[in-house]
Amino acid sequence: MNESKTGAAAAGRRRPARERLLVTAARRFYAEGVTATGIDTIIAEAGVAKTSLYNNFSSKAELVRAYLDARHEEWLATYRARLEEAAGPREAVLAVFDTYADCAEAARETGFRGCGLLNVAAELPAGDTARDVVRRHKETVEALILGHLEQLLPERPEEAGALAEHLSFLLEGAMARAGLEGDGSRLAHARTLATALLDGAADKP
Numbered sequence: 001m002n003e004s005k006t007g008a009a010a011a012g013r014r015r016p017a018r019e020r021l022l023v024t025a026a027r028r029f030y031a032e033g034v035t036a037t038g039i040d041t042i043i044a045e046a047g048v049a050k051t052s053l054y055n056n057f058s059s060k061a062e063l064v065r066a067y068l069d070a071r072h073e074e075w076l077a078t079y080r081a082r083l084e085e086a087a088g089p090r091e092a093v094l095a096v097f098d099t100y101a102d103c104a105e106a107a108r109e110t111g112f113r114g115c116g117l118l119n120v121a122a123e124l125p126a127g128d129t130a131r132d133v134v135r136r137h138k139e140t141v142e143a144l145i146l147g148h149l150e151q152l153l154p155e156r157p158e159e160a161g162a163l164a165e166h167l168s169f170l171l172e173g174a175m176a177r178a179g180l181e182g183d184g185s186r187l188a189h190a191r192t193l194a195t196a197l198l199d200g201a202a203d204k205p
Contacts, residue, residue: 017046017048017056018056020046020047020048021042021046021053021056022066022070023046024045025063025064025066025067026067026070026071026116028042028045029064029067029120030107030110030113030116030119031110031111031113034064034120034123034124035123042063061130064130065133068117068120068134071116071117071137072117072133072136072140075099075103075141076140078102078103079095079099082096082102088152089148089149089151089152090148090198090199092148093145093149093152093167093194093198094191094198096144096145096148097171097190097191097194098191100171100174100187101188103115104175104183104184108183112178112179112182112183112184113179113182114175114176114178114179114180115172115175115176117134117137118134118172118175118176121134138172141171142164142168145164145168146160146161146164149163149201152201152202153202159201163197163198170194170197171190171194173190174186174189174190
């Protein structure tokens with residue numbers, strides 16, 4: 001092992017056990033799915049004792065929820081960075097689409113599989129509390145779009161609401177297709193379609 005790899009491994013071992021478990025779980029859950037990833041695999045790859053896992057998470061289900069919460073926060077951080085570049089409400093809506101594209105690009109090297117939150121939700125039974133985390137994330141995304149549209153169309157709240165739902169469906173559909181195809185080209189196309197919809201709405205008298 002060369003010096004850089006040795007240094008990276010040492011730095012990884014210096015991370016708190018909770019962080020190492022979450023980083024490992026995130027990588028494995030996204031690449032292979034929750035069901036296919038055993039606790040023993042996560043413990044071994046994270047390089048922690050089994051007691052460290054249960055000192056930080058009471059169960060695998062709690063680890064899954066922590067993973068979903070972390071992905072939500074990562075998404076918001078990426079979105080906020082994009083939002084800082086937005087010149088107005090139209091660009092702020094497109095920043096949501098750009099955030100999804102950023103997430104796809106970040107996963108490209110290791111294998112892009114679509115929305116990590118929806119992938120987990122698809123594995124869980126109806127009524128599982130972790131599915132509520134995913135639902136709230138998607139509701140947050142649509143609410144952000146709606147907030148920007150209310151600024152873009154201040155006198156047309158009903159149209160803003162309908163367009164927010166339309167754009168949310170467009171975004172999620174593009175993400176699903178992009179995940180199946182393994183690249184972000186569908187997201188770029190969805191952004192182009194969203195731009196046309198926004199411009200059409202703004203041009204209406």
